[in-house]
Amino acid sequence: MESILVPIFVCVVLPVAVVLIVGITKQNETNRKAEIMLKALESGAQIDPELFKTQEKPKSVKQELLDKLTGACIVSFMGIAFLVLTGVEQAMPGTMPRFFMSNMLPVAGGVMVAVGAGLFISYFVGKRMLAKEIEEENER
Numbered sequence: 001m002e003s004i005l006v007p008i009f010v011c012v013v014l015p016v017a018v019v020l021i022v023g024i025t026k027q028n029e030t031n032r033k034a035e036i037m038l039k040a041l042e043s044g045a046q047i048d049p050e051l052f053k054t055q056e057k058p059k060s061v062k063q064e065l066l067d068k069l070t071g072a073c074i075v076s077f078m079g080i081a082f083l084v085l086t087g088v089e090q091a092m093p094g095t096m097p098r099f100f101m102s103n104m105l106p107v108a109g110g111v112m113v114a115v116g117a118g119l120f121i122s123y124f125v126g127k128r129m130l131a132k133e134i135e136e137e138n139e140r
Contacts, residue, residue, distance in 0.1 A: 060137050061130050061133045061134055061137060062134050062137060062138075065123055065126050065127055065130070065134075068119055068122055068123045068126065069119075069120075069123045071119050072116050072117075072119030072120045072122075072123055073116070074116075075112050075115050075116040075119065076112070076113055076116025076117065076119075076120070077116075078109075078112050079108075079109045079110065079111070079112025079113035079114075079115075079116055080109070080113060081109075082105050082106070082108055082109030082112065083106060083109035083110070083113065085105065085109075086105050086106040086109060
């Protein structure tokens with residue numbers, strides 16, 4: 001039974017819960033802003049248009065590259081972990097729980113390592129190509 005429930009939970013319930021939490025948070029923020037606007041209109045006060053603009057700052061080139069590097073590390077390490085788990089199971093059969101080991105684990109590990117390697121390459125090429133822009137940002 002757990003060989004079915006764990007993958008369903010990880011692949012379906014967990015992503016749906018994350019999307020639901022993010023959506024509810026954004027909706028709550030929008031509702032609060034609308035409530036403020038309605039109270040301001042009722043009292044006849046001036047409404048600040050800056051209130052409804054997004055508060056996010058644009059990311060710098062350096063921050064975007066660091067985000068790529070972080071993603072590359074996470075994906076690569078997860079892929080390596082999958083491959084190591086596959087190797088442990090091959091060396092000592094029966095050591096891993098049945099629901100955890102499947103035929104797709106080495107494939108997923110290989111794909112994740114390949115994606116991580118691509119992100120590492122993208123980071124290092126981007127760092128070299130955008131060196132002038134990063135230097136200009138640091139001077140500001």
